[in-house]
Amino acid sequence: MDEKILQDIKDALMRGDREGVARFTRAALDAGMSIPNILDKGLISGMETIGKKFKNNEVFIPEVLISAKAMHAGMALIEPHFLKCGIKPVGKVVIGTVKGDLHDIGKNIVSMMLKGACFEVEDFGIDVPTEKFIESIRKGGVDILALSSLLTTSMNSMRDTIKALKEAGLRDKVKVIIGGAPVTQEFADSIEADCYAKDAAVAVDKAKELLKR
Ligand code: B1M
Secondary structure, eight states: OHHHHHHHHHHHHHHTOHHHHHHHHHHHHHTTOOHHHIIIIIIIHHHHHHHHHHHTTSSOHHHHHHHHHHHHHHHHHHHHHHOOOOSOOSOEEEEEEBTTOOOOHHHHHHHHHHHHTTOEEEEOOSSBOHHHHHHHHHHOOOOEEEEEOOSTTTHHHHHHHHHHHHHTTOGGGOEEEEESTTOOHHHHHHTTOSEEOSSHHHHHHHHHHHHHO
């Protein structure tokens, strides 16, 4: 039964069927299925398959975009289940997809899970100019700057952001965590990020660790 609903979510996402994704995600929630299960084995799994098809030229940008919108419909239903904190935030995170990059699905999952772990999250969205990040750190009160990149080309914007923090004399004011499909620990070390997280769950664990440093 659970496997069937997860497969239904995945199939609807791959068809770009927004209403279907919403309907099956709701059914999964109503059936009491766990959020990580719905996310990993339904929504993310569907998006990964679309990614493979895109790479093999079996689907193209319009189909990917429609599936991404369907993914958002599912995530919108899941998000309220993460937001059950109701207590003082453990820390503040500013998050965004770096300049030159329009991918936001992974970043949104990281953002949602950080909120679920009781972080206050200010999400700057996609294609965020370096100056906007710098300005927010300059204002103060931000513990962690979280940068997402899905393109090998936009990874350089992460480097630029850390360089700009140093030039502005703000590098010691904030911890920087980076992630996204092309990002590696080696790259994080090379740009002197405080840490790298391979997925959203690890990002939450590492963000908690960073608060203690
Ligand atoms: Co694009 N795209 N895309 N795309 N797209 C990729 C990334 C690509 C790998 C596809 C491919 O060729 N196989 C490829 C990049 C190649 C490269 O750079 N090496 C690519 C390309 C080339 C492009 C365009 C250039 C295509 C074109 O125009 N010719 C273009 C670029 C536009 C731009 O950004 N300037 C483009 C456009 C698009 C769409 C707009 C159509 C759409 C994005 C819609 C949206 O995000 N709202 C899109 C999509 C959906 C994808 C794929 C298919 C799926 C990405 C995704 O959402 N994955 C992707 C192929 C793939 O990844 N297999 C592809 C699901 C998501 C849950 O995973 O984002 O990896 P992910 O997030 C994970 C982890 O990475 C991590 O946690 C998340 C969850 O656990 N994580 C973090 C992410 N951020 C983190 C931050 C952290 C920590 C962890 O700390 C701060």
